[in-house]
Amino acid sequence: MRRARRTLAATVTLAVASTTLTGCFEEPSPHDAVRDFLVGWQTEDYELAAGRTDGDAATVRKALADAKLELDAASFRFKITSIGVTGDESKADFHAEVDLGENNPLWQYEGVLPLHLVDGSWKVRWSPSVLHPELKEGQRFAVDTRPRPRQPIVDRAGDALQSDRVLYVAGVYPNQLGDQAEEVVTQLSEVTGYAQDRLLSRVRSSPPEKFVQLVTFGRSRYQSMQAKLEAIDGVEIEAQEQPVDPDAPRQIVGDVSALTPETEQKLGGPQRAGDSVGRNGLQQAYQNYLTGSTETRVVTLDLKTGRQVAQLEEWPGRQNVSVKTTIDRATQAAAEQAVADTGTSALVAVQRDTGEILAVSTKGLHQERDALAGKFPAGTAFSIVAADALLKKKVSTKQKLACPQERTVGGAKFVHAGQSTGVTTSATFQENFAKGCVTALASLARRVTAGDLERSAKAFGVGLPWRLPLKSFSGALPGLASDADKAKAIAGQNVQMSPLSMALVAAAVGSGTWRPPVLVTDPKSPDPSAEATPATQPAPVPMDAEVRAALTTMMRAGAAGTPAQAGKGRVYGVRASAGSQQGWFVGWQGDVAIAVLTKNYDPAAVAGSFFAGLRNPS
Template sequence: MTNLPMTRRGRRRAPAGSRTLRRRAISMAACGGLVASLTTGCWAEPSAMPAVRDFLIAWQVGNYPAAAKKTIGTDHEKVSDALGEVRAQLDAASLRLALGVPGQDTSTKAIEKKGDEADASFSVKVDLGENGQPWTYKGSMHLRRVGGKWKVVWAPSIINPQLKEGQRLAVVSETPPRATIKDVQGHTLLHKVPAWDFGVYPGQLKNPQRTLTALAKETTIDGGRKLDPERLLGRVRSAPPQRFLPLLTLRKGQDNAEAYRLARIPGIGFRNVQVPIAPTAAPELVGSLGPATADRLQQVGAPYQPGDTIGVSGIQLIQQRRLAGTPTVSVVAQDASGANTEKLRTWEGQQPQEVSTTLNPRQQTKADNALAGLTVPASLVAVRPSDGQVVAVANHGTLGRNLAFEGRYPPGTAFGILSAETLFSSAGMTHSTKTECPGTVTVGGQTFTSKGRPAGSFASSFAGGCATTLAQLSGKVDTRTLMAEAGRLGIGKSWGMGVPAFTGSLPTPANDGEKAAAMAGQGKVQMSPLGMALLAAAAQSGTWRPPYVLSGLTNPAETPQAQTLQPAAINGLKGLLSRAIKTGAARAAYVYGDAVGTTASPTWTEGGQTRTVSWFVGSRGDLAFAIAIEGHASAADVAAKFLRGTPAKTTGTTAGAAAR
């Protein structure tokens, strides 16, 4: 296959004079050989190669009038238009042409000549861009010598061998129905809602660019993202002219104002549809769908196109390719009516696949009801200690953020679960070890305060949420041991969940004061509700296990191994958490005999404001959970409602959004 000379768009092209000289040299050399063999008529037998080459070069670089002048006939404008429309009809990123046949070596003759007639073979490679894989095929053209010059005999089949007179190319995308997301019992987590599909009939647009620019201008997504009018224009020009092309889906009742603006744009039409896009539970985790803007297309990649409905958050975004599959794309030839369509090439798409989660509908309903009455942002996450399954994810008033997984809060004395585990396993302490709980204590230059209590057992100090006790006991643990235990219990490690989650932050303490703050869950320590629920699960089962919420879709390479606690730590933690819920600050959550847990209400200053988060962290049977409420509220009361399965009453006062 012989490549074309390089043009100013990437291929070198010799100056016109040098090309002429080279042609003459070749002709003279050929004549010399023929004269030696007593053959005459060299000057009457010019090669058809220059005509073929110049036609293909002009077509490839977009000089369509020059290519048309290489053809026989007077309607050069019609030829120029036909060649120029190919890229638009295919929404092609590029068009490459070369002499010869694809897959054959350069020794194969590209031109067969018989007297004043000739046939040339060439290859076409079209980069369909967002429409899918490159399209490569063999092209051919017939030439005729007229007045001593070779000319191309124009026919639509030069564009593609199957293209006939009166036909045009078009790209048809067939998108399969999106797969659903299911709970652990196989029930869908999505339900259908009424919506509008806004779109156009491409062949009826008087001014496609003006219509699509107006559509992009009137469409505001996520407060500022826009559709790209140029990419929309390419999509419309390549679509079958007679078929309705959906470009944007808007929900009724939610996007009414925007829908009204779009309906007033000349050329924009709409259809009423029912689409399964609304989450029935855990919407912040399940995620939402929306139009494919330019930046979103960078995330999900081809073959999705501007305006396509794609996942924009949560599982819907993370598992976009699995849930949506990929469209089947066909290049077709069709007549002006669109009634007669012939497929020239088809690329089969991938079928969508369902995504199964570990969410338990009963536990999810209980979690939602427990937070329902609160007037401040709150999150709750529940896991199974026996295997790490996440069975409930509830977020209330979090403005669409999944703070149950991604919230970053100081844990306060609830972090004492980790501190106590470290003391039990490495310092020889038990829940009955004598401790003190002063109102104020200074360790390493840092001052800690608590509601003072009489001296007693470690269990009684823990039950009272005594930060000064934990700060004092930090002297029994060295920094390396503390950090090693935090790492064993997953803090700051990748869990390989396949969804965003904050795994906690415990920077290595630089001195005794920072170590004391870490033991008390203060300073630079931050945890998510999911991370705290895992600590409660480890205390309940005796083994820390990595969490998962997507069945069969975790990343084994990033998933840490389960870590078994020492027997002394297991017994000690159960004693502490049992005491805290029965007689301590968490006693409002004590509703069943095997329920255990602790509370904390750390405060900190951020942006000049004092913020508070109210925690409950505990378990009952094979259920461990954590609740974080932004503001002053009784997390223990909410925990009791969760365990009983009853809705929460309105409670709590806002302290601002604490999570970052």
């Protein structure tokens, strides 16, 4: 029943495509013979197709079935384009579309069916050229594929951010298998889990003298089944070096593994069994660029010699390319060293004037999920953003503010965990900012509106829709409906930020302009189809010059006397608490801005170690 329904559907397709032809001939007409032959071929009802030819039925059935195997074709589709009759002879032209599978383009060509009358019935005059005009006796189809090796992810200087790792490729030479191909492939399927029919079609469709890559293994997986693979006569193993072992920042670069039967079913794109596939990080995000697409050629081969006779079609495939990042090796090395002695920490460094991410390093946290996309309490580090709003409202950096141990604002209670200066007014706004006095900062809530704070937050990129190739978080400021809400925002108690978003805040003050982050400079988008229209990023936002000058002075005071200012060169920043033993250092030195988040460790000490590492590279 299934075959009958499929045949009927195809018959209708062909009949509709040639309705203008059906009334052109008196019976007997060659149209029915043409239609039945093409329908039979298309639906794999080779008995129907063979019955409409003058050839030996078994020979025709085998030729049609072999064509599907030799092309590794997922499907054939045909359309009659014209039929002409001259006496007892006829000629039908048809258009063929062959789906070669493996995400290759459709192979389209124009074919010809010669017909003649045999005992009053029209028959297709059988020869191999019926399948394709250039196919001759003693020849067969083949599909020659040429996969390209995986390209590397590189740093801003163009050096690879991964080293070579040996992968093991199991494959065969079809001409050495003889009539044992099916048995060999069946054994390989049982060992590896790949579908037997897919492996066999790869073998049968390939040029016989070419090594056909069938399955790729990482070291551990290969070792687990090495003995079973070596026991399969006809299967050969090639060790191939590929740039897949990630260097720092490892979780940003990402891991690569051999394609497994499970991942082959899930993935689209140009992957084939035997390819490597990015599992996470940039390796996954840019998989289709790094692997490109396979070069494919449809050829005819001489059955006796196996040599190519003609090339029928060629698809060069999309060229695979390396992915260029903004990561700087020296900066990354300094970041790795800076967090080495901590238990839980994240450090993100960006280029102050561009927003380009120079380094991402973590200890006990994940570089993408936490450093780029983490949602952490901002604490008094957010006072940088709040100070922008306060300074715009003409709050003087010299205004005296009391820093009591406790203060209530709008019904919300604030506690200063550091050493209190009592309730005197001897400390200025700048001094309270520098030491992160929560109670003093919260007392300024009535000096700004909710709109003031929201505008400053947006100007520093908080909540804006960034478009990085990896997950990221630009921060979140809640609705501010009361003085208590505003006081909490100034103290960063109801604000969430990622280390990346805080690093960009520091870069904005350091450069005078907030800019969105950049991690990859080429290609412009992880999706090849979107390259013509790269994703729109938020526009840069320049700071008010007077506000920036005041904030720069405040952040110079914030870094002074902390471990961040441990060596030569001026450091600007603020050391802040965020509860639960979490702390921030947000600032810059020279053209590098950073955010450090730590738990049970002084973030300013990490910052000082980082800046020292930049000055004294190992």
